Amino acid sequence: MKHANSFSLLVLILGVCSVLSAADPVLGSLNAPNPALMGFLGIPGTGGFLQDGPVWHRSGQIFALEHHRAGFYPLSIWKGDPKTLTVSRSAILNAGESWCASQGGDLVCAQSPRKDDEDIDPALNPAAWEPGAFGCFRLRDGVRLWKLPVRQNERVSGAAFTLDDKMVVILTVWSGQMSLRLLDATNGMLVRQHEFTGRRQEEAFRSTNLIMRPDEVWMADEEEQKTVLLRFPLATLQPVKVDCPPLDGFQGGVRLAPDGRHILLVGNGFAKCLGLVNGRWQPVYEDNDFNMIALGGPSGNFLMSAHFMPDGRSIVLASDDSARLTDLATKKTRRIKLHASHGVCPSPDGSYLLVQYDRGLEVVSVRETDMTDPARHRQPFLGAHLLRFARDGKTLFAADAEGVWVWDMVSRKTRAWLKSYDSHDPADGTFQTMALTRISHTPLS
Secondary structure: HHHHHHHHHHHHHHHOOOOOOOHHHHOOOOOOOHHHHOOOOOOOOOOOEEEEEEEOOOOOOOOOOOOOOOOOOEEEEEEEOOOOEEEEEEEEEEEEEEEEOOOOOHHHHHHHHHHHHHOOOOOOOHHHOOOOEEEEOOOOOOOOEEEEEEOOOEEEEEEEOOOHHHHHHHEEOOOOOOEEEEEEEOOOOOOEEEEEOOOOOOOOOOOOEEEOOOOOEEEEEOOOOOEEEEEOOOOOOOOOOOOOOOOOOOOOEEEEOOOEEEEEEEEEEEEEEEEOOOOEEEEEEOOOOEOOOOOOOOOOEEEEEEEOOOOOOOEEOOOEEEEEEOOOOOEEEEEOOOOOOOOOOOOOOEEEEEOOOOOOOOEOOOOEOOOHHHOOOOOOOOOEEEEEOOOOOOEEEEEEEEEEEEEEEOOOOEEEEEEEOOOOOOOHHOOOOOOOOOOOOOOOO
């Protein structure tokens, strides 16, 4: 009996995943869907908006983590319509916090809240909403195929399927120890594991923290207060430092082009692209035309997002008021004017950009030049803070920071947009009240 207990403890420490049991949670909707609010309005959320930027997956689905009032970040799925340039949310799932999707888009790995695996009452114990086991789910029926036990206070900061969907890579930090694990995607069994040296601080999950390449995974790490780029061959999972002198002294995010021949460094107020020239990494493009985010610094024109386009030959840098697409060969840049955006990400074919706003997403063609004309708006992008139904029960008035939207609840489309005299911070709540009344008048003779 003693040996059996020791083996069970060893399995937990090594992170060997448990197989599916009858009591395992099923992936489903976090909230009961309300058919009256489907369409442009999406399924009702739980407050706030996106925690990590949206990802337009190669399967065509759009994935994003959303805020939750209890502190748990559920995974949501969106659908974009390039014909109408609108994006609607189709589901908020009962799993999230960290996630990755298979290349085919049929499997999703995410964490379930502890209440789903443990006997915890959410009404009595706030720990019920703490992130729990990291599991792999089938999207078509929600069945959890396997789970990786996650220890209390263990943070999953990166996750990705390999390009052949046979393995899952997961990056975690627990009690200062950072670990990189390679799991079998079919059953979750541990294949290989690498333990980093030195104590590490917890890092929030980012979908860009792990970069998958054929037969290896790349990631940025910190060494002596500077960024280093590491690649891990899947056959060994042992780190190989990428010889990249321009990284010396750099602190920030790192992106890798699909062909592996360009690296994009994303700093506070600037972006620098490196190219592999004659076997050495050298700067090939730099954009410093952004304001730094600093206390007391200038407002606006911050670098909100930076991505390689799918062809790997161009990049897109987005601020709050523009998206800049630059061809790395010709250095030619064209801009798309935006308004109050929180960043963009490209579609899988590179024909469109997905623009993130305070409370919504929009599809934009890369051929556009100006997306700020109010006449082209088809859905609100800011959070509504006042709602009123008309007496007929078929019309909804929603006030946001830009004005009042009038919704037809039968067709689920907007009837009108009553724009305010000026835009303002959504937190200002300029409209303190909204009343509906019938106005009659006598025609002048």
